[in-house]
Amino acid sequence: MPTELERAMEILLCQFHKYACKEGKSNSLSRCELKKLMENELPTFLKSQKDPGAVDKIFKDLDCDGDGEVNFQEYLSLIGGLSLSCNQLYEMHLRQQNQQCKK
Numbered sequence: 001m002p003t004e005l006e007r008a009m010e011i012l013l014c015q016f017h018k019y020a021c022k023e024g025k026s027n028s029l030s031r032c033e034l035k036k037l038m039e040n041e042l043p044t045f046l047k048s049q050k051d052p053g054a055v056d057k058i059f060k061d062l063d064c065d066g067d068g069e070v071n072f073q074e075y076l077s078l079i080g081g082l083s084l085s086c087n088q089l090y091e092m093h094l095r096q097q098n099q100q101c102k103k
């Protein structure tokens with residue numbers, strides 16, 4: 001039976017391939033595929049973006065090799081960046097909880 005972390009990794013790559021196989025290259029995300037993935041799987045993050053061109057900017061930032069597609073390695077930058085932001089919020093929340101406990 002897979003551990004929670006192994007399951008999380010499986011979900012991460014299955015989600016990527018679920019969208020990557022829709023058009024063009026089957027192992028990378030086109031701009032449209034990335035947009036669909038973010039709309040369906042990261043709706044809260046996407047709604048927090050004030051800029052209507054946010055997906056286009058994110059796509060451009062992720063496409064490091066400039067081939068017009070986002071491969072899994074490039075996609076991991078998005079997941080890593082979002083995870084880092086979530087961790088910062090989580091640590092802030094823990095600090096606030098600790099301060100309240102000490103009062």
Ligand SMILES: [Ca+2]
Nearest residue numbers: 063067069070
């Ligand atoms: Ca690329």
